[in-house]
């Protein structure tokens with residue numbers, strides 16, 4: 174059976190891929206994440222996902238290699254991972270009471286074939302007081318996450334509703350990924 178490789182250092186993506194109940198290996202790709210921010214968000218996340226997958230595919234020829242990337246977009250502005258406490262607070266106060274979009278791009282490489290797609294999920298936040306934001310930043314959750322929150326953790330308390338794939342917000346749209354893997358001939 175061909176190997177399955179997850180080109181990611183994210184523990185969340187690992188956990189999500191485990192839901193497919195197939196064995197896989199993880200590889201942490203170190204890529205240059207700089208990109209033209211004027212590109213449409215779907216192009217940004219699929220380009221970065223492909224960079225991660227291509228890097229790993231060189232080391233694992235003939236395997237099925239998955240790369241993924243997640244960004245948060247609010248009023249045409251990209252919110253990545255906050256670099257500081259202050260920037261986490263600023264992001265959360267912007268998201269407070271408003272709707273933003275989470276884009277996750279996925280790239281799957283097998284031999285000479287690459288398949289990319291992205292999912293967009295709209296997320297509505299509750300109104301957050303300064304105290305709510307302070308309390309949430311103190312959990313430490315914001316710092317390795319796009320948009321400064323994790324819906325799967327305490328960050329779930331900030332979320333009023335979502336429209337789209339929940340798992341895509343966490344970092345890997347596994348329902349659609351499963352179908353793409355099947356289509357590409359992976360025995361799953």
Ligand SMILES: Cc1cn([C@H]2C[C@H](O)[C@@H](COP(=O)(O)OP(=O)(O)OP(=O)(O)O)O2)c(=O)[nH]c1=O
Pocket residue numbers: 180181182183185186201202225241242243244245254275317318319320322323324325328342343344
């Ligand atoms: C919005 C949101 C993001 N995130 C995470 C998913 C991603 O791991 C992270 C965005 O950063 P990414 O650069 O997409 O991924 P990563 O650096 O964590 O991992 P790798 O590049 O090695 O695959 O934000 C959550 O866990 N929950 C959320 O609700």
